[in-house]
Amino acid sequence: MTDADSTALERDRAEALSRAVAPLEDELITPALVIDLDAVEHNIAAMVQRAGSPQRWRPHLKTTKQAVVISALIRAGLRHLKVATLDELELVLRTGAAEDVALDVLVAYPLQRAACRGALALAARWPEAQIHVLADSPAHLEALAAWSGSDPLSVLLDVDLGMGRTGSAPDRWRALEATPEGLSLAGLHGYDGHHRWTHREAAHAGYGQLCALAQAFLERPALRIQGAFELLTSGTHSYAHALAYPGFAESKEAPSPNPWLHRVSPGTIVFNDRRSKPAAEDLGLRQAAFVASRVISVGPGRATLDAGSKGVTPDADSRGSCAVLGHPALSPRRASEEHLPLALPEPSLESSLEFGALAWLVPDHVCTTVNLHREALWIRGDRLVGRGPIVSGHRPRAPLTEAQEARP
Numbered sequence: 001m002t003d004a005d006s007t008a009l010e011r012d013r014a015e016a017l018s019r020a021v022a023p024l025e026d027e028l029i030t031p032a033l034v035i036d037l038d039a040v041e042h043n044i045a046a047m048v049q050r051a052g053s054p055q056r057w058r059p060h061l062k063t064t065k066q067a068v069v070i071s072a073l074i075r076a077g078l079r080h081l082k083v084a085t086l087d088e089l090e091l092v093l094r095t096g097a098a099e100d101v102a103l104d105v106l107v108a109y110p111l112q113r114a115a116c117r118g119a120l121a122l123a124a125r126w127p128e129a130q131i132h133v134l135a136d137s138p139a140h141l142e143a144l145a146a147w148s149g150s151d152p153l154s155v156l157l158d159v160d161l162g163m164g165r166t167g168s169a170p171d172r173w174r175a176l177e178a179t180p181e182g183l184s185l186a187g188l189h190g191y192d193g194h195h196r197w198t199h200r201e202a203a204h205a206g207y208g209q210l211c212a213l214a215q216a217f218l219e220r221p222a223l224r225i226q227g228a229f230e231l232l233t234s235g236t237h238s239y240a241h242a243l244a245y246p247g248f249a250e251s252k253e254a255p256s257p258n259p260w261l262h263r264v265s266p267g268t269i270v271f272n273d274r275r276s277k278p279a280a281e282d283l284g285l286r287q288a289a290f291v292a293s294r295v296i297s298v299g300p301g302r303a304t305l306d307a308g309s310k311g312v313t314p315d316a317d318s319r320g321s322c323a324v325l326g327h328p329a330l331s332p333r334r335a336s337e338e339h340l341p342l343a344l345p346e347p348s349l350e351s352s353l354e355f356g357a358l359a360w361l362v363p364d365h366v367c368t369t370v371n372l373h374r375e376a377l378w379i380r381g382d383r384l385v386g387r388g389p390i391v392s393g394h395r396p397r398a399p400l401t402e403a404q405e406a407r408p
């Protein structure tokens with residue numbers, strides 16, 4: 001496809017988005033997050049097919065944070081999910097109960113005492129769900145054992161495969177001889193977010209370390225491992241390495257050649273963003289999340305939008321916070337909190353970006369963009385189909401009301 005063809009397609013898409021929100025013209029306060037549910041369903045189906053089965057994918061919900069998306073994942077057959085915050089945990093448990101399915105949720109964050117108690121309280125409210133937490137180190141494992149309640153708390157050990165953010169190195173975990181009372185050991189978490197799309201060899205070396213540790217653990221009866229031992233790796237930038245790693249391969253034959261069950265955990269691919277281009281090409285992703293923004297000021301050679309760092313990609317790097325759909329020649333300058341100046345390379349662009357005009361932004365980083373918004377508008381093609389709340393942050397807060405949970 002030529003650049004001109006892809007610009008024409010983007011313009012069509014921008015027009016369809018504008019038609020979708022037209023019924024809200026009088027109340028659409030920008031910047032506003034708009035989610036295309038058709039694109040969400042397309043992306044979920046693409047990942048399920050790439051993974052080979054919904055069982056092989058434990059998506060991280062920190063990207064999407066909305067009941068309507070969790071319901072779409074459930075409809076696609078997913079039952080294993082990953083969260084980072086208590087708000088996300090509450091949302092997923094509530095949605096699983098509303099959909100009448102028993103979910104299996106990993107809180108993939110090294111919980112401290114108060115947060116661990118919060119997670120246990122939520123688990124007690126929705127006992128049909130299976131919850132796991134992450135142990136960061138042998139000392140944290142002991143602490144989790146002390147904080148666990150009357151039922152054994154299920155844990156995955158966080159193995160640092162070189163990312164240097166959380167978890168303990170394989171050698172440190174290797175010294176673990178027994179699972180402390182009060183806990184049960186469900187698997188190993190080796191998130192390799194430091195590897196890019198081209199780092200296959202390095203990624204595979206890390207997976208080798210993870211499998212060697214799992215093998216050693218499966219031979220230790222005092223670890224009391226029961227059921228499928230999970231090896232959980234990889235987000236959007238490395239799932240392809242993990243799915244190509246023979247040590248994780250699934251077999252349709254019984255017994256499986258590998259004594260563990262491997263899953264990948266990309267979350268960004270459900271919405272897609274500019275940072276995820278290789279995965280988007282690999283999976284044929286569609287862009288599902290947009291920020292509707294308006295021109296609030298026009299000057300010589302520039303138009304300023306109302307989506308600053310509080311509207312789109314607060315953690316922008318040198319690539320800028322977003323692209324303007326249908327206007328590849330426009331380069332966003334450095335955003336301030338509420339303002340995003342665009343440099344206009346040709347004066348003719350000034351006419352399409354006149355004062356008050358809608359501009360559709362594709363976030364550079366969709367996870368942090370979603371987290372800025374309290375609400376999303378849901379569309380399908382050029383139709384508005386509903387709106388609903390987004391959970392954000394760790395803070396324990398009042399449960400969602402019925403009205404807030406309204407669906408399309």
Ligand SMILES: Cc1ncc(COP(=O)(O)O)c(C=O)c1O
Pocket residue numbers: 060063082108191193234235236237265266267268269367
């Ligand atoms: C622990 C963990 N798992 C999974 C993911 C999902 O990765 P991605 O957002 O690249 O899809 C992340 C992302 O930061 C993460 O921190």
